Amino acid sequence: MRKRLVASPTMQRWLLLIILGLALVLELSVSRPLWPVLAQETAAGPAERGGSLEGRLLDPQGEPIHGADVAALADGGDEPLVHAESQNDGSYLLDLPPGEFDSLIIEISRPHFYPTELHLEDSTVAQITAGEAARLPDLELTRRLTPGFWVATLSFVLVLVLIALERLHKTTAALLGVALVLGFSFVGGAINPDFFIFDFERALEYVDFDVIFLVMGMMIVIAVIEETGIFQWLAYQAYRLSRGKVWLLVTILMIITSVASALLDNVTTMLLMAPITIQIALTLGINPLSVLIPEVLASNVGGISTLIGTPTNILIGSYAGLGFNDFLINLTPGVVLALVALILFVLLHYRKTYAAAGKGLSDAMRERLRESGRITQPEKLRKAGLIFVVMLVFFIIGDTIHLVPAVTALLGAVAMLLWVSTDIEEMLKVVDWTTLMFFIALFISVGALQEVGLISFIAAGIGSLVGGNLTVAILVLVWSAALLSGVIDNIPFAATMLPVVGFLTRTVPGAESHVLWYGLSIGAAMGGNSTLIGSSPNLVTAGISERAGFRISYLEFLKVGLPATVITVVIGTIWLFIRF
Amino acid sequence: MSKILCATRGGEGSHPTQDGAVALAKERGDELVFFVVVDISFLNQTAAPLVVDVEARLEKMGRFQLAMAQERAADQGLEAQAVVRRGHLRAELVAAVKELGADTIVLGRPQDREAIFDDKALAAFAKGLQAVTGAEVLIL
Numbered sequence: 198m199r200k201r202l203v204a205s206p207t208m209q210r211w212l213l214l215i216i217l218g219l220a221l222v223l224e225l226s227v228s229r230p231l232w233p234v235l236a237q238e239t240a241a242g243p244a245e246r247g248g249s250l251e252g253r254l255l256d257p258q259g260e261p262i263h264g265a266d267v268a269a270l271a272d273g274g275d276e277p278l279v280h281a282e283s284q285n286d287g288s289y290l291l292d293l294p295p296g297e298f299d300s301l302i303i304e305i306s307r308p309h310f311y312p313t314e315l316h317l318e319d320s321t322v323a324q325i326t327a328g329e330a331a332r333l334p335d336l337e338l339t340r341r342l343t344p345g346f347w348v349a350t351l352s353f354v355l356v357l358v359l360i361a362l363e364r365l366h367k368t369t370a371a372l373l374g375v376a377l378v379l380g381f382s383f384v385g386g387a388i389n390p391d392f393f394i395f396d397f398e399r400a401l402e403y404v405d406f407d408v409i410f411l412v413m414g415m416m417i418v419i420a421v422i423e424e425t426g427i428f429q430w431l432a433y434q435a436y437r438l439s440r441g442k443v444w445l446l447v448t449i450l451m452i453i454t455s456v457a458s459a460l461l462d463n464v465t466t467m468l469l470m471a472p473i474t475i476q477i478a479l480t481l482g483i484n485p486l487s488v489l490i491p492e493v494l495a496s497n498v499g500g501i502s503t504l505i506g507t508p509t510n511i512l513i514g515s516y517a518g519l520g521f522n523d524f525l526i527n528l529t530p531g532v533v534l535a536l537v538a539l540i541l542f543v544l545l546h547y548r549k550t551y552a553a554a555g556k557g558l559s560d561a562m563r564e565r566l567r568e569s570g571r572i573t574q575p576e577k578l579r580k581a582g583l584i585f586v587v588m589l590v591f592f593i594i595g596d597t598i599h600l601v602p603a604v605t606a607l608l609g610a611v612a613m614l615l616w617v618s619t620d621i622e623e624m625l626k627v628v629d630w631t632t633l634m635f636f637i638a639l640f641i642s643v644g645a646l647q648e649v650g651l652i653s654f655i656a657a658g659i660g661s662l663v664g665g666n667l668t669v670a671i672l673v674l675v676w677s678a679a680l681l682s683g684v685i686d687n688i689p690f691a692a693t694m695l696p697v698v699g700f701l702t703r704t705v706p707g708a709e710s711h712v713l714w715y716g717l718s719i720g721a722a723m724g725g726n727s728t729l730i731g732s733s734p735n736l737v738t739a740g741i742s743e744r745a746g747f748r749i750s751y752l753e754f755l756k757v758g759l760p761a762t763v764i765t766v767v768i769g770t771i772w773l774f775i776r777f
Numbered sequence: 778m779s780k781i782l783c784a785t786r787g788g789e790g791s792h793p794t795q796d797g798a799v800a801l802a803k804e805r806g807d808e809l810v811f812f813v814v815v816d817i818s819f820l821n822q823t824a825a826p827l828v829v830d831v832e833a834r835l836e837k838m839g840r841f842q843l844a845m846a847q848e849r850a851a852d853q854g855l856e857a858q859a860v861v862r863r864g865h866l867r868a869e870l871v872a873a874v875k876e877l878g879a880d881t882i883v884l885g886r887p888q889d890r891e892a893i894f895d896d897k898a899l900a901a902f903a904k905g906l907q908a909v910t911g912a913e914v915l916i917l
Contacts, residue, residue, distance in 0.1 A: 423829055468829040472838040479787075479845065558845065565844055569837060627830075740819030741831075745838060746788025 433570020678720025
């Protein structure tokens, strides 16, 4: 029998710390290189040299084109003098050999674009012949639909459908999409270059590791905090303070849920609040759905306030370079207004239910509820709470000291492991590795859509629709995001919209204020309130509620969620116009 | 003394089933066990990170609801036990029947919105359960 190598708890703790430390170093080196970037080419010596040509390649949406093959042909020859590949910023540099040329042609080819030829002007040819450097104007390539386009597009649609129909685990579905894209790229690409989408190296460039490490760090932090029972205690305090007044209980719970969703994340908040809320509702003799649904609506709204409140904000913040303070300053006031309106709507909608609160439970059950609402580990709460407060300070001042949120999250996670002394095996379990893999696979799948041009087509279409008008752009973006978020899970939706909004931000006058990013945040999150499937907190709450014997039907949620969405999105839109 | 295993989820929709199980237990002089399974497979639907020990939270909620069922049974003059398991409903039911030595399983009749099965599916489920466990399966 093989002897199994088992690491001791101490060794496991150090191993995890080393992994987190390496992640920190990686993050720090990406945000600020720790070593000088080596020049890609060595300078030519003083010997006679030929001229050079540089330029930049862009797609129709102004996005740089990476990986295009650029070749220079002279005097009608078939063999290229020199080749180069365009870089991430679309730039290319051709160092031509010394010689006299009568004519020079630049040939550019790249999968999913039409091959392009550029005949250089005589003056430019003369410059090159004289050994000088010449810069060509930016060149826009024209996209073309290829078999690879359909592979990438249909693979992504398949992933969305599989997730929506629950045929496969979300991560399995996303990995299937990646496997299809890469499989066709390598196998199909060898048969027909038009099947090629990208290789592994390019695929990984689309993975935003800032998001991965931020999510991973926060997972550990949240896992430690939630063990203390603080959320159950808060919910119980709401019950105690309301003294049987259901309307007051619901108001307090909605505020608690909203704030918690902003500081942790809204899915975790509902996972923690829903079970205790059900117990509180049963104790008061009211239908738990009349408390759960308002809570989840509040969590979707409140989570928008900060960078870390919703996965969609984390995606948006990282892509657009928006920090913790940006969301706090630019969205929180609007969120507060929307929350007030939401509370009033909910109290109006459920007024008869709240007034008809029935006979509560026995004293024994109330005592059981009190037990459920205890802080179970006060010492751990004190330490973890202190670390979390420090993290919030670093999130707020991070922009000033060049500390990216992912590093703050990793530092917080390491501090938790070192000081709060959590069981290392439990810590390894709480990191939701399958969800991290889902994010990685999602980034790659959306990257494939960018490579083949689907995102560009969408961006161009929306760009035409808004016609350079910022007001129209805000309205179209917010309300289309709100509408689509009701039917598509908002995480894949937001990931797909990032390059589209990036394009609109660059091209629509006035959008440099980042208003469109905040519009995407509002639409994607608040729109998730419209239907039961609109966002993850809705789904997990419905799942918990069903397991307790209280099923939230699609229609029942819609009757509350849809008007709530309209109200909050209207307020959110008005806030954007006021703020920007 | 024989044992009745009543699979329940709590909520008013489960009250008729619980009351029926209590009445049956009193009539036969059997022991009654209320049974809840914590199944978190619904979390696979969501694309968001999950770091909470959801099973532990749902188990606590399940025990709360079973305590309510036990109180209701006590009000009707019967002392009932409560068991919470984690996993999938069918597998845990089968295991519990064998472990607890239950002779009878009571399942809840679909109550409209709270139902996870319709009548036909429930009947098929019951038939399968009976075949595997050998216990009598009643739908109340």
